[in-house]
Amino acid sequence: xxxxxxxxxxxxxxxCKTSPAxxxxxxxxxxxxxxxxxxxxEFIRNVLPRIDWEALRTVxxxxxxxxxxxxxxxxxxxxxxxxxxxLHRLLLETxxxxxxxxxGNCGHSYMIKEGIANFLLPSHLV
Amino acid sequence: xxxxxxxxxxxxxTIYEPSEDSYLFLDTLSSASESKWLSERFPKKEASPLxxxxxxxxxxxxxxxxxQSQEIFGRRDILTLGTDVNRNACIAxxxxxxxxxxxxxxxxxxxxxxxxxxxxCAPLRAGSVDVLLFNPPYVPTEDLPRLPSAAENDPxxxxxxxxxxxFDNDSYFLSLTYAGGADGMETTDRLLDAIPGVLSVRGVxxxxxxxxxxxxxxxERVRCxxxxxxxxxxxxxxxxxxxxxxxxxxxxxxxx
Numbered sequence: 430x431x432x433x434x435x436x437x438x439x440x441x442x443x444x445c446k447t448s449p450a451x452x453x454x455x456x457x458x459x460x461x462x463x464x465x466x467x468x469x470x471e472f473i474r475n476v477l478p479r480i481d482w483e484a485l486r487t488v489x490x491x492x493x494x495x496x497x498x499x500x501x502x503x504x505x506x507x508x509x510x511x512x513x514x515x516l517h518r519l520l521l522e523t524x525x526x527x528x529x530x531x532x533g534n535c536g537h538s539y540m541i542k543e544g545i546a547n548f549l550l551p552s553h554l555v
Numbered sequence: 556x557x558x559x560x561x562x563x564x565x566x567x568x569t570i571y572e573p574s575e576d577s578y579l580f581l582d583t584l585s586s587a588s589e590s591k592w593l594s595e596r597f598p599k600k601e602a603s604p605l606x607x608x609x610x611x612x613x614x615x616x617x618x619x620x621x622x623q624s625q626e627i628f629g630r631r632d633i634l635t636l637g638t639d640v641n642r643n644a645c646i647a648x649x650x651x652x653x654x655x656x657x658x659x660x661x662x663x664x665x666x667x668x669x670x671x672x673x674x675x676c677a678p679l680r681a682g683s684v685d686v687l688l689f690n691p692p693y694v695p696t697e698d699l700p701r702l703p704s705a706a707e708n709d710p711x712x713x714x715x716x717x718x719x720x721x722f723d724n725d726s727y728f729l730s731l732t733y734a735g736g737a738d739g740m741e742t743t744d745r746l747l748d749a750i751p752g753v754l755s756v757r758g759v760x761x762x763x764x765x766x767x768x769x770x771x772x773x774x775e776r777v778r779c780x781x782x783x784x785x786x787x788x789x790x791x792x793x794x795x796x797x798x799x800x801x802x803x804x805x806x807x808x809x810x811x
């Protein structure tokens with residue numbers, strides 16, 4: 430799974446949906462793999478408006494990437510090729526292959542194996 | 556005709572093999588009327604849409620949407636994500652999608668971001684999905700198969716199975732691909748309930764139904780949600796004056 434996925438997922442437990450602590454889920458013991466993808470500056474510019482920047486900063490820190498700027502790049506900052514390249518690398522080229530995603534509200538961990546996160550719940554949480 | 560994504564790597568022991576319903580999905584999404592509608596709904600100057608298929612199976616539909624995004628959405632900068640209760644289907648989708656994108660789009664490409672083993676859209680963030688695709692288990696059956704647990708999708712568990720246990724397990728996972736319970740609607744009803752929460756403000760869902768699911772009643776129900784629309788976007792297989800399969804487009808907002 431690409432790192433950008435973490436911006437679109439939350440805990441699968443119904444009771445957690447309303448809790449702000451269930452987003453973003455937290456990566457633990459993550460194994461990363463870089464898979465090269467053609468750099469498309471326009472793509473990053475069009476994806477950025479839909480990114481929850483705070484959540485991305487949290488995830489990026491947890492995965493050990495250099496700190497992202499405090500606020501989402503806008504206007505002229507989007508002409509800076511290095512900024513876009515860094516985001517391209519983090520969001521689209523970085524894959525999490527093993528590890529887990531943990532909910533900050535209920536503490537449940539979803540296992541990631543061979544790049545597939547398993548969000549099916551054990552029977553006591555359904 | 557646009558090429559169908561290659562699924563020759565997929566083992567159909569536990570995964571639904573692309574059939575008439577899958578192909579109706581491809582034809583509907585790429586039809587002149589739907590691609591016009593979608594291109595207008597997601598104009599290029601607006602943020603990249605997130606396209607999610609629920610229950611991807613082989614991944615043929617999601618891979619097609621990704622690889623033909625220029626024809627369907629009028630843009631290449633789309634993000635695609637799949638979910639399926641069967642982990643094998645997630646692995647299959649990963650390959651189907653990345654291979655199709657690679658084959659059809661060079662150098663600029665749409666991006667497949669992940670497949671998640673999940674019940675419908677349970678792990679998706681509220682309001683995040685722009686385009687939702689669902690080819691459900693729609694066959695009316697006496698019982699609805701239960702959902703698999705996280706442990707049943709652990710590769711180590713299935714590897715340790717005896718031949719007969721594996722056969723039972725395979726049959727169980729296959730039943731999940733078609734068995735829809737009462738009126739074939741038990742799973743689709745749960746998906747419909749989730750649509751208002753998971754779709755974005757500009758969101759749209761495409762849901763396939765068969766005649767026994769009573770598509771007209773389903774569309775009426777959606778229209779009763781208030782400020783929601785439902786129309787037939789594609790159909791196939793006339794049977795005694797009725798379409799055997801239809802794809803319904805469900806969307807929010809004032810626009811028609």
